[in-house]
Amino acid sequence: MKKTVLVGALALAGLSAGVASAGTLDDVKARGTLNCGVNTGLTGFANPSASGEWEGFDVAICRAVAAAVLSDATAIEFIPTTGKTRFTALASGEIDMLARNTTWTFTRDVDLKFEFVGVNYYDGQGFMVPKELGVSSAKELDGATVCIQTGTTTELNLADFFRANNISYEPVPVETDNEAQQQYLAGACDTYTTDASGLAAVRATFESPGDHILLPEIISKEPLGPLVRHGDNEWGDVVRWTLNALISAEELGVTSANIEELSGGTNNPEINRLLGTEGSLGEMLGLDGEWAKRAIMAGGNYGELFEKNIGEATPIGLARGLNAQWTNGGLLYSPPFR
Amino acid sequence: MSDTHFVRNQMVEEQDPPAATTGVAGWLRENLFSSVSNSILTLLSLAFVYWLLAQALPWIVSPTWHAESLTECREIIAELGYGGACWGIIRERWLQFMFGFYPAELYWRVVLDFLLLAVALAPVLFTNLPRKMLYFSAIYPFLMPWLLWGGTIWNPIVVALGFVIGFYAQRLLKPSIGELAATIAAFVLPIIWWLFVAGPVADALASVLPLSIQAVESRNFGGYMLSITIGVVAIALSLPIGILLALGRQSDLLIVRSLSVGFIEFIRGVPLITLLFVASTLLNIFMPPGTDFDIILRVIIMVTLFASAYMAEVIRGGLAALPRGQYEAADALGLDFWMAQRLIIMPQALKISIPGIVSTFIGVFKDTTLVSIIGLLDPLGLSRAILADSAWNGIVWEIYGFIAVMFFIFCFSMSRYSMYLERKLQTGHR
Numbered sequence: 001m002k003k004t005v006l007v008g009a010l011a012l013a014g015l016s017a018g019v020a021s022a023g024t025l026d027d028v029k030a031r032g033t034l035n036c037g038v039n040t041g042l043t044g045f046a047n048p049s050a051s052g053e054w055e056g057f058d059v060a061i062c063r064a065v066a067a068a069v070l071s072d073a074t075a076i077e078f079i080p081t082t083g084k085t086r087f088t089a090l091a092s093g094e095i096d097m098l099a100r101n102t103t104w105t106f107t108r109d110v111d112l113k114f115e116f117v118g119v120n121y122y123d124g125q126g127f128m129v130p131k132e133l134g135v136s137s138a139k140e141l142d143g144a145t146v147c148i149q150t151g152t153t154t155e156l157n158l159a160d161f162f163r164a165n166n167i168s169y170e171p172v173p174v175e176t177d178n179e180a181q182q183q184y185l186a187g188a189c190d191t192y193t194t195d196a197s198g199l200a201a202v203r204a205t206f207e208s209p210g211d212h213i214l215l216p217e218i219i220s221k222e223p224l225g226p227l228v229r230h231g232d233n234e235w236g237d238v239v240r241w242t243l244n245a246l247i248s249a250e251e252l253g254v255t256s257a258n259i260e261e262l263s264g265g266t267n268n269p270e271i272n273r274l275l276g277t278e279g280s281l282g283e284m285l286g287l288d289g290e291w292a293k294r295a296i297m298a299g300g301n302y303g304e305l306f307e308k309n310i311g312e313a314t315p316i317g318l319a320r321g322l323n324a325q326w327t328n329g330g331l332l333y334s335p336p337f338r
Numbered sequence: 339m340s341d342t343h344f345v346r347n348q349m350v351e352e353q354d355p356p357a358a359t360t361g362v363a364g365w366l367r368e369n370l371f372s373s374v375s376n377s378i379l380t381l382l383s384l385a386f387v388y389w390l391l392a393q394a395l396p397w398i399v400s401p402t403w404h405a406e407s408l409t410e411c412r413e414i415i416a417e418l419g420y421g422g423a424c425w426g427i428i429r430e431r432w433l434q435f436m437f438g439f440y441p442a443e444l445y446w447r448v449v450l451d452f453l454l455l456a457v458a459l460a461p462v463l464f465t466n467l468p469r470k471m472l473y474f475s476a477i478y479p480f481l482m483p484w485l486l487w488g489g490t491i492w493n494p495i496v497v498a499l500g501f502v503i504g505f506y507a508q509r510l511l512k513p514s515i516g517e518l519a520a521t522i523a524a525f526v527l528p529i530i531w532w533l534f535v536a537g538p539v540a541d542a543l544a545s546v547l548p549l550s551i552q553a554v555e556s557r558n559f560g561g562y563m564l565s566i567t568i569g570v571v572a573i574a575l576s577l578p579i580g581i582l583l584a585l586g587r588q589s590d591l592l593i594v595r596s597l598s599v600g601f602i603e604f605i606r607g608v609p610l611i612t613l614l615f616v617a618s619t620l621l622n623i624f625m626p627p628g629t630d631f632d633i634i635l636r637v638i639i640m641v642t643l644f645a646s647a648y649m650a651e652v653i654r655g656g657l658a659a660l661p662r663g664q665y666e667a668a669d670a671l672g673l674d675f676w677m678a679q680r681l682i683i684m685p686q687a688l689k690i691s692i693p694g695i696v697s698t699f700i701g702v703f704k705d706t707t708l709v710s711i712i713g714l715l716d717p718l719g720l721s722r723a724i725l726a727d728s729a730w731n732g733i734v735w736e737i738y739g740f741i742a743v744m745f746f747i748f749c750f751s752m753s754r755y756s757m758y759l760e761r762k763l764q765t766g767h768r
Contacts, residue, residue, distance in 0.1 A: 041724070043726045043728050045726075046726070048434070048439070048723050050431060051442075052442075056726075077557055084711070084712075085618055085712050088623065092622030092623050092625075093622075094633075176722065178725055178734065201731065202731075204728070204731075205732035206732065207412060314728065315728040
């Protein structure tokens with residue numbers, strides 16, 4: 001019986017710590033830390049390092065927001081969420097923002113009452129097959145056994161694709177990415193399908209990656225982006241424009257290396273507005289003038305983050321593809337800072 | 339008639355048994371080669387064991403301890419020329435497996451906490467140790483959360499005061515308002531104290547004399563430390579709660595009995611994983627926005643409730659196995675209900691229930707891995723996070739093998755202890 005007390009007392013302490021909630025921005029500032037929901041582990045996007053630091057492409061978005069709002073890219077409480085817990089964690093206020101490779105869909109935006117503030121990675125569902133299968137197009141996969149993660153949008157996309165092409169398949173349901181790798185390598189399924197970025201990451205870890213190919217078909221649109229709760233537009237603006245600042249910085253040639261120099265003032269008025277040497281964009285957001293400068297310095301601009309976490313120099317080796325700037329034929333197109 | 343009869347008039351010297359029946363040879367013959375079919379089976383088993391070891395040992399003792407990534411492991415293994423394990427991941431991450439994200443400079447607090455746990459458990463587990471050590475065991479439940487979570491020392495102290503209040507309420511009120519009312523007061527007064535008075539008192543004391551150590555967020559708990567914390571608290575709490583529930587279920591008081599039966603049947607009727615989802619998601623929605631009710635605490639409460647319901651049924655089994663005469667003997671001696679339970683019924687009922695109780699303990703400890711489903715990083719959840727590191731992605735056997743071995747050590751020790759306890763308490767009529 002003795003230990004019931006500690007439960008009682010801690011419960012009490014926990015309850016009494018609850019405070020009336022103002023805007024999320026004020027809450028975050030008052031708390032001094034950003035509660036950011038991330039994946040429990042997805043190669044290149046979110047994983048803890050040996051020293052317990054979270055790193056990855058999604059994690060970098062959290063760090064940029066924390067740097068912009070709190071002037072400290074490490075003032076973050078990372079909250080690992082699973083596919084099942086992520087939306088309730090956000091809806092209940094346990095986390096301030098969710099940056100967990102979440103696909104922007106109609107129902108999530110409208111029905112679940114969330115606000116997707118943008119897209120930080122344009123993904124799409126692809127197929128991986130062993131070379132020796134001799135298949136060069138997903139349309140030749142008639143009758144194939146397919147490893148597929150349950151409870152994801154990929155499962156539905158797969159059904160749609162095979163129905164539209166009037167071919168049959170046999171699903172082999174798996175729970176996690178690791179399980180899928182093992183099943184696929186053991187030959188339990190002819191092909192493994194998930195987001196193309198995931199396939200590339202998985203293939204990179206194989207003993208002989210050259211024996212496996214990614215088929216050219218991308219059968220779905222998976223715009224992945226950070227999201228916040230509906231109804232708190234000030235906070236939504238902060239996260240949205242932090243992401244836009246990272247994207248614009250790449251477009252404008254602002255990097256973590258030259259940002260100090262550029263923030264002394266340049267001939268390009270948009271860079272000046274972005275870095276706070278001209279205008280008062282930061283004040284309009286409820287932050288100070290240097291918010292975007294700090295966000296960019298936290299890990300670099302969008303291109304730097306991409307190269308560092310998932311780019312071609314990393315084992316994952318993703319090409320920019322759709323995620324190049326619009327000037328390079330990609331889809332990244334930040335609204336202007338004006 | 340010949341006179342060649344023989345009468346032995348001295349004892350024959352004691353002789354050694356035939357060489358074939360003693361020592362190693364005898365043991366082998368007796369146990370392994372006692373008949374043709376047994377000999378064949380023995381040889382087959384030996385061949386199987388050899389084959390197993392020949393497969394597993396080279397894999398286990400592969401020299402990959404210092405590898406920095408799976409790729410490096412594969413290079414080392416390629417030089418070996420046979421399959422080997424990649425142990426670099428364990429070297430790099432074993433501290434994370436033990437402590438999760440607990441601040442590295444505070445690891446000593448966790449280690450000290452679990453060492454003290456052993457000290458506190460020792461007098462409970464082994465009765466031949468000095469009984470004075472039990473005083474420490476009584477203090478430990480308040481010391482443990484303080485060391486793990488940190489913060490001001492006044493919190494555990496005011497919480498402990500609640501028990502003192504309950505104890506004295508029973509003692510002092512019994513003569514004036516009767517036993518039943520005193521017992522109720524002993525339950526209600528501490529709850530009032532904890533809910534409404536303890537917080538402000540602790541804050542006041544902390545502002546007068548701030549004695550505190552660095553606080554650590556529950557979110558930083560992970561790995562085995564998380565499993566052990568949840569497991570130990572749930573195990574320690576479920577036994578007393580289970581005893582109360584089992585007694586409640588047998589009670590003659592209608593309300594007490596219905597509440598106990600309802601609680602036990604409800605909790606046993608739902609899977610643990612649904613309770614964990616309630617803890618992690620539903621409670622969040624029910625509580626006012628901005629309420630920060632510690633997730634690990636929610637999980638501990640749910641696991642404890644779950645274990646208590648099972649424990650209650652195990653103990654009820656022990657109570658049911660007790661002959662009616664024991665109750666009547668207690669009554670005949672004039673003992674009141676609590677004294678009869680404490681001195682006569684429980685010692686016997688618990689002894690009968692030991693195997694069931696320990697099974698429940700082991701089950702609870704293993705069930706703690708379910709928390710990975712709600713995003714807490716216990717060893718299994720952590721393994722997923724670690725495998726997402728592109729240096730290690732693709733490793734399976736090593737990491738799950740490591741987790742399995744660690745769990746086996748904990749659970750096997752519990753099981754051995756229960757067998758020791760059963761032998762020790764055996765009184766011969768079984």
